[in-house]
Amino acid sequence: KKTALTLFIGGMTCAACVRHVEGALKSVPGVGEVTVNLATGKAAVEYDPSQATLADLKKAVEDVGYSASLDV
Ligand code: 9UX
Numbered sequence: 064k065k066t067a068l069t070l071f072i073g074g075m076t077c078a079a080c081v082r083h084v085e086g087a088l089k090s091v092p093g094v095g096e097v098t099v100n101l102a103t104g105k106a107a108v109e110y111d112p113s114q115a116t117l118a119d120l121k122k123a124v125e126d127v128g129y130s131a132s133l134d135v
Contacts (some may be wrong), residue, residue, distance in 0.1 A: 064113075065095055070106045070120065072099065073130035080129070087123040091115050105134055 072084055081099045084106060088097045093114025098107040108120060117133060124131035 064110050064111065065109045067107065067109045067122075068117065069134040070108060070131045071134040072104050072106050072124060073132075075099075075101055075104060075129060079102075083127050084124055084129055087127040088120060091119050091123045094120070095115065106131075 070125060076109060078101065081101050085097050085099050087097075088094055088106060088108055090112070093111040095109040095111075096107075097109070100106075106124075110120070121131040
């Protein structure tokens with residue numbers, strides 16, 4: 064069963080940044096649809112919480128050089 068959350072991504076300045084963040088998030092086991100918006104800096108992520116945690120999602124983004132925080 065999937066759930067969804069939105070992350071605020073820091074440090075994206077170009078379209079390639081968007082692809083880097085999308086690729087990082089989609090590489091996390093359990094992650095499905097990912098939509099990253101450069102203008103808003105937000106990433107909408109669908110994932111299976113039995114396979115991936117918020118910490119996993121944040122780490123994946125940070126590992127490719129961006130910051131990530133839960134968007135409330
Ligand atoms: Mo968006 Mo970069 O730059 O090397 S992918 S600024």
